[in-house]
Amino acid sequence: MHTTKRWNVDVVVSEENEGEAARTWAEVGVVADDGTALRGHGMARKHPMDMDVPEIGEELAVSRALSDLSRQLRQVAAEDINDNTGTPWRPT
Incomplete structure (x- = not known):
């Protein structure tokens, strides 16, 4: 069986x-x-x-926000693994 899901990320x-x-x-x-x-x-x-190049600030701020979101998603996944297997997830 093949399943496809789409997750949309909103950026402000x-x-x-x-x-x-x-x-x-x-x-x-x-x-x-x-x-x-x-x-x-x-x-x-x-x-x-610094020179006034707004795109650089936007790129840095968005990349940091995505990194924060990534950390949160890993935490949710680790909790789900623990809840479903009883074994704590350890990143490699």
Whole structure:
């Protein structure tokens, strides 16, 4: 049997400028078929001496948010493995 599922990840990016400095926040979210929702968060700061290239802050903030979401998904999977097998999952 072959099964295909699609998980859509929602990405929201917000930027705040303060003079020559800037901060970019990102939030990513996924909702599983069972209704479980997870949200990852990330932030990037532009140093006042850096060139103003907003895409870099967006890329860094989103990558950090995705990393946070990934960590949460691994934790959920580890808990599910433990619940279903009685054996704690150990990453290799």
